[in-house]
Every structure is written in structure tokens, then in C-alpha cells.
Amino acid sequence: MAPIISVKDLTKTYENGFEALKGINLDIEEGEVLALLGPNGAGKTTLISIICGIANKSGGSVTVGGHDITRDFRKARDMIGLVPQEMAVEVFEKVIDTVKFSRGLFGKGKDPAHIERVLRDLTLWDKKDNRIRELSGGMKRRVMIAKALSHEPRVLFLDEPTAGVDVELRKEMWDVMRELKKSGVTIILTTHYIEEAEAMADRVGVISKGELLVVEETDSLMKSLGKKVLEIELDKPVDDVPPALAQKGVTLSPTGKLVYTYDTAAEQTGITDILADLKKAGLRLADLSTKQSSLEDIFVDLVAQQKAEEDAA
Numbered sequence: 001m002a003p004i005i006s007v008k009d010l011t012k013t014y015e016n017g018f019e020a021l022k023g024i025n026l027d028i029e030e031g032e033v034l035a036l037l038g039p040n041g042a043g044k045t046t047l048i049s050i051i052c053g054i055a056n057k058s059g060g061s062v063t064v065g066g067h068d069i070t071r072d073f074r075k076a077r078d079m080i081g082l083v084p085q086e087m088a089v090e091v092f093e094k095v096i097d098t099v100k101f102s103r104g105l106f107g108k109g110k111d112p113a114h115i116e117r118v119l120r121d122l123t124l125w126d127k128k129d130n131r132i133r134e135l136s137g138g139m140k141r142r143v144m145i146a147k148a149l150s151h152e153p154r155v156l157f158l159d160e161p162t163a164g165v166d167v168e169l170r171k172e173m174w175d176v177m178r179e180l181k182k183s184g185v186t187i188i189l190t191t192h193y194i195e196e197a198e199a200m201a202d203r204v205g206v207i208s209k210g211e212l213l214v215v216e217e218t219d220s221l222m223k224s225l226g227k228k229v230l231e232i233e234l235d236k237p238v239d240d241v242p243p244a245l246a247q248k249g250v251t252l253s254p255t256g257k258l259v260y261t262y263d264t265a266a267e268q269t270g271i272t273d274i275l276a277d278l279k280k281a282g283l284r285l286a287d288l289s290t291k292q293s294s295l296e297d298i299f300v301d302l303v304a305q306q307k308a309e310e311d312a313a
């Protein structure tokens with residue numbers, strides 16, 4: 001099946017000369033949930049703004065449902081719903097009116113049954129006559145989604161849907177996205193949170209400095225990213241790592257702790273062996289801690305890996 005969105009060699013240079021996208025290639029399949037993961041300033045918003053027709057591209061091409069976003073803008077845009085990062089709602093307006101208005105902006109005829117379905121799916125039907133300022137933060141976010149779905153798009157973009165919200169509301173938004181996926185809509189979300197990508201996405205794309213470093217099935221990406229660091233504090237610091245431990249990749253930190261990086265997805269982490277080797281070497285533990293490699297570490301790894309591959313080629 002042809003991809004619902006196809007991005008080819010897409011570049012964006014802002015007027016001040018800043019190169020925000022450096023040749024992005026990406027195909028998005030109908031019905032999938034794709035998470036675009038990346039640090040601040042990576043180019044995520046720029047990418048989705050171009051696909052949604054809010055920003056102009058500098059080079060390359062984008063099609064949505066086979067329609068070129070430049071030549072066939074109207075048709076391409078009609079297929080897309082966008083939930084932007086910032087709340088853009090008229091607080092004095094009634095929920096149902098603002099959703100109907102959004103549909104009207106796309107030149108679509110009235111369809112009360114569709115509006116009702118969208119509001120019911122988002123559990124907003126009871127609130128349809130409330131003014132937006134009377135709603136909770138979670139409900140306001142759902143109104144934004146209802147507006148984006150008002151004209152029956154086949155693709156929904158969510159730009160950082162859970163930035164700055166508490167854990168409970170994040171989970172609520174995840175449930176909403178899962179329900180939307182069931183209805184067959186293709187979802188592209190941007191996020192800083194690995195857990196969000198892991199919980200929601202069929203595939204994850206990692207963007208850094210305007211480049212798409214990798215696009216992969218979430219499970220396999222998490223396997224390659226899922227590293228943890230074990231730090232072992234000894235009751236008496238050592239000058240050298242005992243050979244049996246050094247062989248297993250244990251190193252010494254500047255503060256005299258033994259450090260071991262392991263793959264959380266591996267069948268065996270090797271930690272049991274390391275603890276046994278410590279005992280054999282006559283070393284005693286004072287403390288143990290583990291930490292998950294951060295998003296930043298992962299990007300560093302990915303960039304280093306990419307560079308090594310380029311050098312080898």
C-alpha cells in the first residue's frame with residue numbers, strides 16, 4: 001500500500017540562514033502511530049509545520065494521500081488534523097460551537113452526527129454546552145483534539161500532546177490516542193519522552209539537529225536504546241579494576257566507583273556474575289545504584305554510531 005505521507009529530501013533553511021531540516025526522508029503508513037522523538041530544537045515542529053502547510057519548505061517534496069502539499073495544497077491539507085503545542089481555544093466559546101467552527105474553516109458542510117461522534121469519543125458530549133474556560137486542563141486538551149478531528153482528517157498530528165502535564169493527565173491522553181488509533185486514524189506525535197514513545201508508538205523516528213537519525217519499530221529501537229548503568233561503591237576504593245571484572249566491561253569512575261553498562265532488554269544482564277566476581281576478589285560493597293541512560297545519552301550514542309558508520313563506509 002502506498003504510504004499516506006511521503007517526505008522526500010525535505011530541507012528547511014529559515015530566513016536567518018539557520019538550517020533546521022537537512023534532507024528528511026520518511027514514509028508514514030496509514031493507520032500507524034509514529035512518534036518523533038528529539039531534544040529541544042531538533043526540528044520536530046518545523047517538520048510537522050511543513051507537512052501541515054503552516055511553514056514553507058526550502059527543498060524536497062511532501063505528499064499526503066498522494067497529493068503534493070505545494071501543488072495540491074487544499075486536498076493535502078483537508079486530510080490532516082493538527083493539534084498544536086500551544087492551546088489555541090476561544091475560552092468564552094461553547095465546546096460544541098468551537099468544534100463546529102473548526103469544521104467550517106475547512107469548507108465542509110454541517111454534519112451534526114460527526115460532531116456528536118467526535119465529542120462522544122473524546123468524552124466531551126456532556127460538556128458540549130459548557131464554555132471552554134469552565135473545563136479542566138485535560139478537557140481543554142481534548143477540545144483541541146476534537147477541533148482537529150472536526151473535518152474528518154485521516155491523519156492527526158499531535159505536537160507534544162503531554163508537555164508539561166501531570167502523570168495522570170498524561171495517561172488520560174494516552175488512552176485518548178489509543179482510542180483514536182482504533183478508529184483507524186494515522187497519528188504522528190512529537191515528544192521528548194521515551195516512555196511516551198514506548199507506550200504509544202508503532203514506530204519511532206529520532207530527530208537530532210535537523211536529521212532523522214533512525215526510524216524503527218518501537219520494540220527494536222527500545223532494545224537498542226534500553227541501557228542502564230550500574231554503579232558499585234566499594235567499602236574500600238580500589239586503584240584498578242580486578243581483571244575478571246575488567247574483562248566483563250567494568251570500568252572505574254573518577255570517583256572510584258565501579259561502573260557497568262548493561263542492556264535492559266538482554267536475557268542476561270551479567271550482574272549476578274559481576275557480584276560473584278566481586279566476592280571472589282575479596283571486595284565488599286558499600287552501596288549499589290542503577291540509572292537509566294538518558295535521552296541525551298541515547299542521542300550521543302546514535303550520533304556517534306552514525307558517524308562511525310559513515311567513516312567506515
Ligand SMILES: Nc1ncnc2c1ncn2[C@@H]1O[C@H](COP(=O)(O)OP(=O)(O)OP(=O)(O)O)[C@@H](O)[C@H]1O
Nearest residue numbers: 014016018020038039040041042043044045046047
Ligand atoms: N522562524 C524561525 N527562524 C529561525 N530559526 C527558527 C525558526 N523557527 C525555528 N527555528 C529554529 O529551528 C530549530 C528547530 O526548531 P523546532 O521548533 O522545529 O524544534 P523542535 O524539535 O520542535 O523543538 P522543541 O522540542 O523545543 O519544540 C531550532 O534551532 C529553532 O531555533
